[in-house]
Amino acid sequence: MEFKQLQYFVMVVQQSSFSEAAKKLHLSQPSLSKAIKNLEAEIGFRLLERTTKHIRLTESGQVIYERALQILNETDILQQEIKEVKWTGSGIVQVGMIESVKNWIPAVLHAYQKEFPSMRVKLIEVLSREDVERALRQYSVHACLTNQYIDAPDIHSIPLYNEQLAVIMHPDHRLAGQESITLADLEDETFIVTSVGLQTRQDIFTAFAEEGVPMTIRYEVERFETIVELVRANIGVSIIPRNYFSDRPDPSIVIKTTNSKTLTRTVYITYLKNRYMSPAIEVLIRRLKTPFITPSQRTEREERDE
Template sequence: MDIKQLHYFVTVADQLSYSKAAQKLHISQPSLSNAIKNLEQEVGSPLLERNTRKMELTDAGNIFYQKAASLLSQMNMLKKEMEEVKLTGSGELIIGIIESVKHWIPKVIREYQGLYPSMNIKLIEVLSGNAVKESLRKYQTHLLITNQYIDEEDIESVPLYNEKLVLVLHRDHPLARKEFIHIKELEREPFIISTEGFQTREDILTAFALEQVTPNIKFEIERFETALTLVRENLGITIIPENYVSESTDVSVVRKTIDSPALERTIYLTFMKNRYLAPAVESFMEEVRGKFG
C-alpha cells in the first residue's frame, strides 16, 4: 500500500466513477481499476460496491476513505510546510480577506513589500465561517483577516479592532433627511442583507430582534458592492461595515449610524496554531498586529 494507491482510491470515491476518476488522474481506466482491485486484495475487504446503476462505498470503504483522505491531507500539509521552511524572502503569501479591509490592507502590503520585495502576494475573499476554517485547514491560505470568531482547538483568532455597521440608503430616501434613525423605522423598508452563513447577517438580525422587529428582506447578497449597487438604484436599504464606505465619494448614497450594541463587530487575524509559518509570513502577521497593537 502506497500514497499513489490511496490517491487513486480517494479520487474514485470522490467521483464515484472510474471513467471520471481516470480522466482526472490522467491514467487509463483499466489501470485504475486494477490498482483499486490490488488495494482491496491488500486490505482484505471490498471497498467499492459496483452494480449496473451506480457505485457506492462499502462500510469498510467508508472507513478507509476517511482515513486515507486525512492521511493525504496531512501529507500535502507536510509537503507545503517543508517547502516553506526555506522561505525567507521569496515565494508566495496567500491572505484571505473580507471586503471591509480594503481601506487599510494596501498600506500594510506597501510597507511589507519594502522588506520582502520578491514575495508574490495573493489576496482571496473568504467570507463565511465555514470557508474560513476550510481555507486554513486545507492550506489554501496562510492567514485570514475576518469578522468571524473561530472557536476551534487548531485555529487562533487574534482580535485586531472593532468597527461599526452603518445604515446606507439612497440620498432621495425620506429617511436620509433624518439626523437620528431607530431600527423600528426600518421594519417596512425593503432590506438588502447578506445570505445565510455570514456573520454580518447574524449581527443585523440580532439588532432587529433586540428591538422586537423583523426586517423586510427583499434582496440577499454575498458582496457589499452588490448591496451598494442596489442602494444606488434606490431599490432598498442596507447595513454594512463603516470602513467599507469610509472613503466613498459616491454622492448618491448616504450613511447613518444606528445606536445598537449588535451593530458593531470585531475583526480578527486568524491562522492555524500548529502550522509552520515561514519568516516572511510571520513578518506580515507582525506588520498587521503592529498596525492595531
C-alpha cells in the same frame, strides 16, 4: 574528488601563485601543494605547469578549471537560494480577507513590499466560517482576516478591532435628511442583506431581534459591492460595515449610524497554531495584527475613549 579541492585549484589559478593562494585560503603552502597533487593523481593528469616563476594551466587543466568555476558559481547560487527559501519559503503568501479591510490593508502591503520586494501576496476573499476553517486547514491561505470567531483548538482567533455597521440608503430616501435614525425607523423598509452563513447577516438580525423590530427582507446577495449598487439604484436599504467606505464623500449613497450598540462586529486574524511559516510570512502576519488606522478612525476611537 572533494569540493574543497576544486576551491583550492581555482584559487591557485586565480592567484597564479601557491603562496598567495595559501594566504587567501588560510592554509600552509605545503598543505595546498599536497592537495593539488592529490587532485591531479585522482583525475589522472596534470592540471598545472609549474616553473620557478610561473604557474600555467595545461590544456586539460583549462577544461577542468572552466568547469570548476561553473560548479563553484552554481554552488554559491544554491547557497544563496537556500538562505532565501529559509527566509521567504516559496516566495508567496496567501491571505484570506473580507471586503471591509480593503481600505486599510493596502497601507500594510505597501510597507511590506518595501521590505520584501520579491514576495508575492495573494489576497483571497473568504467569507463564511466554514470557508475560513477549510482555507486554513487545507493550506489555501496562511492567515485570514475575518469577522468570524473560530473557536477551534488548532486555530488562533485574535481580535483586531471592532467596526460599526452603518445603514446605507439612496439620497432620495425618506430618511436621508434625518440627522439620526433608530432601528424602529427601518421597520417597514425593503432590506438587502448578505447571504445565509455570513456573520454580518446574523449580527444585523440579532440587533433587530433585541429591539423587537421586524425586518422585511427582499434581496439576498453575497458581496457588499452588489449591495451598494442595489442601494444606488434605490432598490432598498441595507446595513454594512462603515469601514467598507473610504473617507471620500459619495453623493450616490447616504450613510447613517444608529443608536444601536449591537450593530458592531469584530474583525479577527486567524491562522493555524502549528503550521510552519517562513520568517517573511510571519512578518506580514505580525503587521496584520496591528491594522492600519486612518485619521478618521483614529479620531473616532479617541472620541469613544473620552
